[in-house]
Amino acid sequence: MSLSKLFDTLVPARQNAPTHSLPRERGRAREGALALALIAATLFCAPAQAALKVFACEPEWAALATELGGSDVEVYSATTALQDVHKIQPRPSLIAKYHQADLSVCTGAELELAWLSPLAEKGSNPKLLPGAAGAFEASRFVQMMDLPSRLDRSEGDVHPYGNPHIQTAPDNIAAVAKALALKLEQIDAAHAAGYQQRYAAFSSRWTAAMQQWQARAAALKGVAVISGHKSWSYLYRWLGMQELATLEPKPGIPPSAAHLEEVLAGLKTKPAKMVIYAAYQDRRPADWMAEHAGIPAVELPFSVGGAPGTDDLFGLFDVTIARLLKAAGAAS
């Protein structure tokens, strides 16, 4: 344990580029497994469990952990797609679940900062501490976007490590899936074969689905849109869409009437095809904009469970792309 901790301290993981960190992860896997065995031996507090307990901060990672873990894992999602992940409180049920987990799967990049650190303080679970083998941060394995050039609160609730809403692009999911499969193999070595198998199956299904989505969404290339919050940077990047403005004047600041008017005025010179907002967001500002600009407002699921038919990650992108295409068709 101390070895891998020391390793983490000496080599801040965030400096590892995504592709290069994977072999390193594997190297750490051996260390981690050794350390884990050591802990189990010294503390004999790890009774033979039927399933690895996974604490997923967001529903997309819960869905991914379920895909990769199958019956070897017992997954709990701390939030739902109908909740604003920025606004979660460390409520008692979360503390209880956090306390019992063997692995946490979170976005990181300070998305859960305001409630994960109180959970760490109250949840007394050394397995999930930052840097421990059981703490998995998805954002370390993707290319972050929207890095702020200036860290100042007058810019709103900015995230110094970039836009944390990485689950909106399928290629990010693919990158995280690979890393998460390795993590699962590492901390639950007894079931490594199962994780490998399920990852291989998921990966080929996902690759096929990604090609299909991109083909279906070809019509969305270059489409200009307005978003509620800066939630979709990765999706727009992946589909080649263009964000003209957000309804929030600054990240995390609710839309004001003055700002909405400003955005509406901007649409006269640069028209947008639709207003996009997430299922968890207040729909009134989007409806207002849609009505005044004469363009459709599109509610996207944002994560697994955010709309009917989004029970898994495949459904999430099926529905997302179908809704975007429908709105783009209606607008043209």
Place this chain on the structure above:
Amino acid sequence: MHFKKTLMASGLALTLALPVVASAAADPRDLEIEQLKQRLQALEAIVQKLSAAAPTAVPPPSLPAPPPLAVAPPPANGNAFNPKISLILDGSAARYSSAAPSEIPGFLLGEETGPRPEGLSLGESELAIEANIDQSFHGWTTLALSPEGGVGVEEAYINTLALPYGLGLKFGRFFSDIGYQNHQHAHAWEFADAPLVYSAMLGNQLGDDGVQLRWLAPTDLFLEFGAEALRGAGFPAGGADRPSIKAYTGFVHLGGDVGSGGSWRLGLSHLEADADDRRTGEDLETSFTGKSRLSILDAVYKWAPDGNPAATNFVAQAEYFYRHENGVLVYDPEGSADFSSYRGSQRGFYVQGVYQFMPRWRVGARYDRLSASNQLDNPLAGTALEQLAKGGDSPQRYSLMTDFSNSEFSRFRLQFNRDETRPEGETDNQVLVQYIFSLGAHPAHQF
């Protein structure tokens, strides 16, 4: 000629910018660096060509946008390990209809439990500093900067992160975990002032030096036990001489979810405090030596549609206090030094609800009530002893508030209190406008 200069300048700017990009990109993105190098070489070639054939320069080819950086680099200096720092600024404007001193019959009040100063005033500015110390410890300090000058250490504690079996240890100076509101800092309270039970029985809030041990049960139902051993310097304990542990607490917390939108917590706590010549009162002091036993039952329920508090949410909380005190009182110990035996039995509760009806806007209502039945063998007329013995007609207070939060970092509050706690039954109508601003690190959310 002018054109050439601009071009050279932009070439120079790019050359200067490159080391930043390269160092930020660090080792593994060799491919990207290689691409950038090639692009730079191409650009340099163009610049050279152009400066050779100055007047007949062709317009430069448009460069493709540079690829995005792969991963956010951490700041490459020692500051990266600086602790999280935040500064809370608090201030108010207040107007009270009654000028009577803020005494509550049946209770001896601790220091600074009265209302905020009338007129415009700055409250305590709070400087909070926290960081993980290493893989086993986390540290937290809150310094209270008093508006008159001077620094008080409100909290300064270390807590463990890596103890096994669900154990957690905290030591230093901290707000006790008895009750529900006690561990919250004043700026996180839902109203501008503390509930009456807190101001009357805990001197607003119990903070003390000591050790806390907690155990979290490995169950889906949140179940937590805790105990604290304290110096006994915080009201209702107190006194100059604290040679051993002079206050103990114990608490149990139980909590969970109801449906998709509700969550709750119940708590039962107890405080045993020893006071040894504890002084209260401003001009003429009263000394208390004896035992103070306080039990608290607290409940909180939070609700938001689908558990998403962003647009609308509701919080209800209530606490019931029961205190028993037993000891000796001395009125004006430096002067007349009148003795009296004292057996006190006091109780009180508050219940409050706060509703966020639209983003950023909340309204709240609170009702406070106290009662006391104390026995003194020498309730000397015209002194605090008489005040304590009388008990009054169940002091109570009604409060209404509304607040506006521009962001998670700023809040304005308007509050109205109808305070019926004064000795002669005089009603004080209180109007408060308060602001709370948080500078720096994002504040941790609380339940």
